[in-house]
Amino acid sequence: MRHGENARREEMAAQTIHWRSMCPISSALDVVGDKWTILIIRDLIIHGTRTYSEFLESPEKISTNILADRLSLLSNLKLIERIEPDAAARNNAYRLTPSGAALQPVLEGLGRWSHAHLKAFHAGIVKIPEP
Amino acid sequence: MRHGENARREEMAAQTIHWRSMCPISSALDVVGDKWTILIIRDLIIHGTRTYSEFLESPEKISTNILADRLSLLSNLKLIERIEPDAAARNNAYRLTPSGAALQPVLEGLGRWSHAHLKAFHAGIVKIPEP
DNA sequence: ACGATTCACTTGCATTTCGCAAGTCAGCCA
DNA sequence: TGGCTGACTTGCGAAATGCAAGTGAATCGT
Numbered sequence: 001m002r003h004g005e006n007a008r009r010e011e012m013a014a015q016t017i018h019w020r021s022m023c024p025i026s027s028a029l030d031v032v033g034d035k036w037t038i039l040i041i042r043d044l045i046i047h048g049t050r051t052y053s054e055f056l057e058s059p060e061k062i063s064t065n066i067l068a069d070r071l072s073l074l075s076n077l078k079l080i081e082r083i084e085p086d087a088a089a090r091n092n093a094y095r096l097t098p099s100g101a102a103l104q105p106v107l108e109g110l111g112r113w114s115h116a117h118l119k120a121f122h123a124g125i126v127k128i129p130e131p
Numbered sequence: 132m133r134h135g136e137n138a139r140r141e142e143m144a145a146q147t148i149h150w151r152s153m154c155p156i157s158s159a160l161d162v163v164g165d166k167w168t169i170l171i172i173r174d175l176i177i178h179g180t181r182t183y184s185e186f187l188e189s190p191e192k193i194s195t196n197i198l199a200d201r202l203s204l205l206s207n208l209k210l211i212e213r214i215e216p217d218a219a220a221r222n223n224a225y226r227l228t229p230s231g232a233a234l235q236p237v238l239e240g241l242g243r244w245s246h247a248h249l250k251a252f253h254a255g256i257v258k259i260p261e262p
Numbered sequence: 263a264c265g266a267t268t269c270a271c272t273t274g275c276a277t278t279t280c281g282c283a284a285g286t287c288a289g290c291c292a
Numbered sequence: 293t294g295g296c297t298g299a300c301t302t303g304c305g306a307a308a309t310g311c312a313a314g315t316g317a318a319t320c321g322t
Contacts, residue, residue: 017252020166020190020191020192021189021190021191022190023173023190023191024241024242024245024246024249024250025169025170025173025238025241025242025245026170026173026190026191027245027249028241028242028244028245028249029166029169029170029241030166031249031252033164033165033166033169034164034165034166034308035151035160035161035164035165035309038156038160038164039156039157039160042154042156042157051269051270052269052270052271053268053269053270058152059151059152059153059154059157060151060152060154060157061151063309063310063311063312064270064271064272064311064312065271065272065273065309065310065311066308066309066310067271068270068271068272071271077252079248088270088317088318089269089270089271089317089318090268090269090270090317090318090319091269091270091318091319092270099248102244102247102248103244105240105243105244106237106240106241106244107156109236109237109240110155110156110159110160110237111155111156111159112236113159113233113234113236113237114155114156114158114159115155116233117210117230117233118155118158118159118162121148121162121208165279166280182298182299183298183299183300184297184298184299193281194280194281194282194283195281195282195283195299195300195301196280196281196282196300196301196302197279197280197281198299198300199299199300199301202300219288219289219299220288220289220298220299220300221288221289221290221297221298221299222290222298222299223299263322264320264321264322265320265321265322266319266320266321266322267318267319267320267321268317268318268319268320269316269317269318269319270315270316270317270318271314271315271316271317272313272314272315272316273312273313273314273315274311274312274313274314275310275311275312275313276309276310276311276312277308277309277310277311278307278308278309278310279306279307279308279309280305280306280307280308281304281305281306281307282303282304282305282306283302283303283304284301284302284303285300285301285302285303286299286300286301286302287298287299287300287301288297288298288299288300289296289297289298289299290295290296290297290298291294291295291296291297292293292294292295292296
């Protein structure tokens with residue numbers, strides 16, 4: 001290990017975000033620019049609230065450690081929150097905060113772009129559920 | 132190597148996209164859902180056209196192999212193209228195709244969201260180093 | 263009442279992707 | 293014609309991801 005002076009590292013990923021630049025688009029990507037975070041937010045927008053095990057049922061099949069990591073990160077950033085913050089975790093669903101819900105236009109844009117410009121690449125597969 | 136029967140693999144990443152589901156949002160993320168692709172498109176939107184070395188100058192400092200990989204992928208998907216397809220690579224800039232340019236609303240949405248909901252998190256960090 | 267089950271996570275690795283540094287190579291440029 | 297760019301490769305260590313199994317508290321069934 002080259003940078004071995006710091007033996008103890010974060011057990012899982014990004015609890016501290018590395019801001020690559022001062023560009024707002026870049027900073028947005030530093031938060032939601034991975035393959036899973038937006039899908040979690042999608043499920044919350046569509047479904048209102050979701051429990052941990054409900055997230056696991058989505059067709060993309062996120063793995064449990066990634067899900068836990070992202071839920072924790074999104075909670076820290078206050079994009080999501082527990083419905084009952086002081087209750088136990090069991091059946092205590094997550095929901096979007098206003099900051100998280102404000103991503104909805106981005107998701108709509110992605111959906112529209114995919115529908116208009118990406119369908120050809122995975123032809124039969126993508127079907128859009130009319131909003 | 133467990134799946135060793137295929138000794139020769141893609142030298143760098145995703146020239147074949149793995150579509151995780153039929154959801155359009157998921158499919159959009161299968162294409163642009165990483166930390167670098169959208170930044171490349173941002174540079175093209177802002178700058179009109181960009182050469183390989185101009186991309187390298189952006190403040191986020193993408194590394195050369197990742198840049199080459201993403202440019203190649205975006206070219207295959209016809210989101211970008213060379214200005215002179217039949218000329219040599221040297222000084223032959225890339226530009227957005229209509230499909231790539233159609234991502235602009237998504238970038239605007241990300242920028243607006245970042246400005247409205249994310250500024251606080253990197254407030255102290257992002258300081259403009261006046262040059 | 264209490265063992266079995268469910269739910270929400272952790273933990274341990276194997277595999278994949280990223281990131282940096284260095285190298286290659288063709289086309290200018292003097 | 294020989295050095296210099298500009299546009300990529302290559303190699304390899306580091307980090308993130310994916311999968312399977314484990315943990316532990318709360319609830320359920322009897």
